[in-house]
Amino acid sequence: MSRIAKRYSELRAENRAGFIPFITAGDPDAETSFAILEKLPEAGADIIELGMPFSDPMADGPDIQAASMRALNAGMTVKGTLALVKRFRARDTDTPIVLMGYYNPIHAYGVENFAADAGAAGVDGLIIVDLGPEEDVVLRAPAKKAGLDIVRLATPTTDDARLATVLDGAGGFLYYVSIAGVTGTKTFTEDDVKAAVARIRRMSQLPCAVGFGIRDAEQAAGIARFADAAVVGSAIVSGIAKSLASARPNTRLIADTLEFCRKLADAVHKARD
Amino acid sequence: MSVPPNSFRLGPDAEGHFGAFGGRYVAETLMPLLLKLEADYNAAKDDPKFQAELNGLLKHYVGRPSPLYLAQRLTEHLGGSKIYLKREELNHTGAHKINNCIGQILLAKRMGKTRIIAETGAGQHGVATATVAALFGLPCVIYMGEVDIERQKPNVFRMNLLGAEVRPVNSGSRTLKDAMNEALRDWVANVHDTFYIIGSAAGPHPYPSIVRDFQTVIGKETREQMMAAEGRLPDLLVACVGGGSNAIGLFHPFLNDPSVAIHGVEAAGEGVDTPRHAATMSKGTPGVLHGARSYLLQDADGQILEAHSISAGLDYPGVGPEHSWLKESGRVTYVSATDSEALAAFQLTCRLEGIIPALESSHAIAHVMRVAPKMGKEKLIVIGLSGRGDKDVFTVADALGEKL
Numbered sequence: 001m002s003r004i005a006k007r008y009s010e011l012r013a014e015n016r017a018g019f020i021p022f023i024t025a026g027d028p029d030a031e032t033s034f035a036i037l038e039k040l041p042e043a044g045a046d047i048i049e050l051g052m053p054f055s056d057p058m059a060d061g062p063d064i065q066a067a068s069m070r071a072l073n074a075g076m077t078v079k080g081t082l083a084l085v086k087r088f089r090a091r092d093t094d095t096p097i098v099l100m101g102y103y104n105p106i107h108a109y110g111v112e113n114f115a116a117d118a119g120a121a122g123v124d125g126l127i128i129v130d131l132g133p134e135e136d137v138v139l140r141a142p143a144k145k146a147g148l149d150i151v152r153l154a155t156p157t158t159d160d161a162r163l164a165t166v167l168d169g170a171g172g173f174l175y176y177v178s179i180a181g182v183t184g185t186k187t188f189t190e191d192d193v194k195a196a197v198a199r200i201r202r203m204s205q206l207p208c209a210v211g212f213g214i215r216d217a218e219q220a221a222g223i224a225r226f227a228d229a230a231v232v233g234s235a236i237v238s239g240i241a242k243s244l245a246s247a248r249p250n251t252r253l254i255a256d257t258l259e260f261c262r263k264l265a266d267a268v269h270k271a272r273d
Numbered sequence: 274m275s276v277p278p279n280s281f282r283l284g285p286d287a288e289g290h291f292g293a294f295g296g297r298y299v300a301e302t303l304m305p306l307l308l309k310l311e312a313d314y315n316a317a318k319d320d321p322k323f324q325a326e327l328n329g330l331l332k333h334y335v336g337r338p339s340p341l342y343l344a345q346r347l348t349e350h351l352g353g354s355k356i357y358l359k360r361e362e363l364n365h366t367g368a369h370k371i372n373n374c375i376g377q378i379l380l381a382k383r384m385g386k387t388r389i390i391a392e393t394g395a396g397q398h399g400v401a402t403a404t405v406a407a408l409f410g411l412p413c414v415i416y417m418g419e420v421d422i423e424r425q426k427p428n429v430f431r432m433n434l435l436g437a438e439v440r441p442v443n444s445g446s447r448t449l450k451d452a453m454n455e456a457l458r459d460w461v462a463n464v465h466d467t468f469y470i471i472g473s474a475a476g477p478h479p480y481p482s483i484v485r486d487f488q489t490v491i492g493k494e495t496r497e498q499m500m501a502a503e504g505r506l507p508d509l510l511v512a513c514v515g516g517g518s519n520a521i522g523l524f525h526p527f528l529n530d531p532s533v534a535i536h537g538v539e540a541a542g543e544g545v546d547t548p549r550h551a552a553t554m555s556k557g558t559p560g561v562l563h564g565a566r567s568y569l570l571q572d573a574d575g576q577i578l579e580a581h582s583i584s585a586g587l588d589y590p591g592v593g594p595e596h597s598w599l600k601e602s603g604r605v606t607y608v609s610a611t612d613s614e615a616l617a618a619f620q621l622t623c624r625l626e627g628i629i630p631a632l633e634s635s636h637a638i639a640h641v642m643r644v645a646p647k648m649g650k651e652k653l654i655v656i657g658l659s660g661r662g663d664k665d666v667f668t669v670a671d672a673l674g675e676k677l
Binding site: 054055056057058059061065072077078079102103104105106107108109129130131132134135152153154155156157158159162166177179180181182185186 | 288296297298299300301302303304305306308444445450451454457458461462463464465558559560561562563564566569571573574575576577
């Protein structure tokens with residue numbers, strides 16, 4: 001059983017939702033982001049989404065755009081991202097890591113090499129925002145060979161016919177994008193998301209995580225009552241930005257980020273109590 | 274490619290690929306809309322009422338057909354082949370961009386969309402979009418990089434006069450590529466009511482085909498006008514290539530005529546051997562940006578590099594996917610001209626022909642200045658004069674060290 005499948009089955013057995021924090025690899029620099037990454041499981045992360053920085057992140061709002069730029073300015077690369085995962089994996093063999101990013105850096109790296117190196121580093125799944133079912137054929141065989149799940153996205157604009165296309169070849173879990181918009185910019189209506197998740201469940205056995213618009217513990221708890229996992233990204237990285245802006249020491253930045261994650265995780269884990 | 278294809282004019286395939294280029298690399302939110310756009314566009318193409326409305330507007334509003342004009346003094350000055358200018362700068366709004374905007378706003382209307390967005394580099398596409406939005410009474414938001422706003426102030430004011438809101442983009446290099454990112458973000462957030470009028474033959478399928486189809490009016494007219502003037506096809510077509518919409522519009526109707534040589538001219542900025550250029554096909558490598566696989570300026574890690582050109586309309590690190598395919602298939606030759614070559618061509622055309630060409634189009638003229646003297650006097654060259662240069666006078670004055 002893959003790490004992702006195992007984690008969701010544990011969550012199901014405990015009747016609780018998973019908490020998935022997102023941070024960008026190399027934000028604000030490689031060492032600081034590793035210090036956060038390695039402590040995320042302790043802070044309650046069930047799965048970790050690690051952003052691969054890209055110069056032109058067109059599905060992301062200002063917070064994650066800025067995180068990407070900080071990481072790139074500090075010299076983060078695809079190789080560097082995989083190295084962070086490898087270091088993490090040396091200490092933690094249970095917490096799944098899903099890379100989230102855009103296709104061009106992978107294309108430049110070479111799809112087959114990337115899949116092989118990601119698998120070897122201990123990556124479990126890939127969310128490539130701009131590589132949907134129409135174009136990801138090149139990735140499917142190499143990903144399978146490397147034991148990587150291709151995590152697909154469904155959105156408020158995905159109707160039933162389209163959902164069938166999205167689900168074909170999807171692995172790990174389905175990521176439901178709660179808003180029609182870029183990351184961290186709008187607020188969802190819980191009832192709409194609930195209806196969408198119910199619709200997805202009728203068509204698929206895959207666990208369903210929800211993200212893109214969750215900014216605080218209360219919203220995360222609301223989602224956790226019916227979805228299999230809640231993803232929080234922009235709110236976490238905007239905390240990093242604030243910490244940098246107020247020139248707090250790095251130890252403080254790391255502690256604050258982890259503390260915020262702990263709060264979110266608690267809210268998610270207790271939502272169904 | 275060892276065996277040339279039977280036709281260079283059949284692309285793209287059903288999935289939007291021109292050979293290994295093109296496609297639909299977008300966020301899932303946009304996919305249902307792109308599929309609907311494709312279906313609605315295909316229906317519109319076959320609808321005589323749609324075509325009649327389009328042709329009526331092109332004639333009475335845009336002022337088509339645009340003249341094919343024999344540039345006698347430029348021809349004599351260069352002392353070689355006969356040079357014709359396809360005068361898209363005489364269109365309403367002063368560039369070829371309006372051809373596509375008229376077509377796309379009719380599509381928007383057909384699809385029941387009530388809000389228009391667009392990206393712009395030089396501002397020509399923004400002005401053309403603001404114009405058609407005013408004509409159809411739709412609210413319009415134009416995304417424009419802060420750098421471009423600075424160097425194209427007259428166009429910003431024109432857009433405002435036309436009732437459009439110009440939103441400055443301060444991310445990344447603050448030019449066309451970033452404006453396109455921001456327009457895509459707006460579109461993702463407003464898919465229900467918004468139509469995105471892409472101005473270049475780039476972006477995800479079906480945009481490269483839609484833009485090309487609306488721009489092929491340039492090449493179709495050129496063909497007829499050249500037959501009327503000279504009784505034969507031209508020997509060489511030359512157009513500038515940023516994203517490549519005016520070039521593909523001129524080239525496409527001639528792609529299957531082997532006697533017609535075709536040259537696309539990219540912006541070499543300060544030189545293709547410096548880091549400051551926009552010569553995507555000469556110096557770039559294939560990659561994926563803004564929804565399509567095409568040639569890109571990128572670093573070894575797949576991060577997009579900033580382009581540079583004196584001309585805002587060519588200042589883009591990508592290129593339309595059909596151009597990438599035409600390059601690889603060998604049908605079109607892509608060359609480049611530097612900022613200073615374009616400036617010289619700009620000045621020469623002003624003085625010899627009484628025409629102020631856009632800095633974009635000046636790149637095509639610069640290339641012709643190199644090749645026309647070496648070609649025979651009996652040869653016929655057509656330059657796509659894609660826009661007028663009134664918008665560029667501040668940039669040119671600055672480059673020439675004059676203060677206005």
